[in-house]
Amino acid sequence: MTVQVTGIVLAGGKSTRMNFNKALLPCGPVTMLEKIVDELRKSCTQVIIVAGKNEYDFRDCLVIPDIYPDGGPLGGIYAGLRASRTEYNFCMACDMPRFKGELVKILALRAPGYQVVVPQVRGCYEPLLALYHQSCLSVIEEVLKAGQRKITAIYPYLKVNAVTHEEIAEKLGESEYFLNINTPEDWESYRGSSF
Numbered sequence: 001m002t003v004q005v006t007g008i009v010l011a012g013g014k015s016t017r018m019n020f021n022k023a024l025l026p027c028g029p030v031t032m033l034e035k036i037v038d039e040l041r042k043s044c045t046q047v048i049i050v051a052g053k054n055e056y057d058f059r060d061c062l063v064i065p066d067i068y069p070d071g072g073p074l075g076g077i078y079a080g081l082r083a084s085r086t087e088y089n090f091c092m093a094c095d096m097p098r099f100k101g102e103l104v105k106i107l108a109l110r111a112p113g114y115q116v117v118v119p120q121v122r123g124c125y126e127p128l129l130a131l132y133h134q135s136c137l138s139v140i141e142e143v144l145k146a147g148q149r150k151i152t153a154i155y156p157y158l159k160v161n162a163v164t165h166e167e168i169a170e171k172l173g174e175s176e177y178f179l180n181i182n183t184p185e186d187w188e189s190y191r192g193s194s195f
């Protein structure tokens with residue numbers, strides 16, 4: 001990997017649709033959050049969990065609260081970047097059980113010269129599975145202060161490198177690394193396939 005990367009997991013959501021904290025859903029013997037942190041450790045120098053008001057007890061991880069209450073995932077990215085010591089940071093949701101740490105290395109190779117490196121799956125950005133440079137902070141702050149919560153609202157102001165799913169799959173193999181779980185139905189379907 002050409003650049004050092006901090007892994008930032010956003011785990012401060014309300015999990016309203018699941019009606020149970022998604023980070024704590026069991027994936028085999030561990031929770032979904034533990035599974036993700038283990039994968040991030042394969043590629044990242046440090047892992048930060050932005051917990052919002054939730055409480056997590058993780059050794060070897062920095063667990064921090066949000067800075068913007070009700071800032072949503074964009075606010076979580078902001079808090080994570082503020083706490084990080086590396087220029088590039090891989091920010092992701094806590095509800096993506098098929099995530100592979102190798103993805104961070106694939107995106108990091110494409111980072112030099114860009115502020116955001118984001119997978120594009122079937123033409124759509126995956127903004128909660130992307131690299132963000134520290135220099136995004138001022139734009140994120142402006143967008144949050146303007147009351148916007150959509151992560152992609154920051155993209156028009158930044159140098160964004162979109163990496164297609166096909167390019168990623170060439171290196172990672174065909175996997176649903178971008179799958180995210182929101183509802184009990186999503187969870188049942190995921191469990192019905194495999195961990």
Ligand SMILES: Nc1nc2c(ncn2[C@@H]2O[C@H](COP(=O)(O)OP(=O)(O)OP(=O)(O)O)[C@@H](O)[C@H]2O)c(=O)[nH]1
Binds near residue numbers: 071092
């Ligand atoms: N730190 C932080 N993370 C958040 C916040 N809101 C959402 N997230 C995280 O961002 C990711 C995507 O969140 P969503 O699935 O859109 O929202 P959610 O609140 O978790 O779930 P719903 O209430 O069902 O919409 C998840 O990993 C959440 O834990 C927030 O305000 N702060």
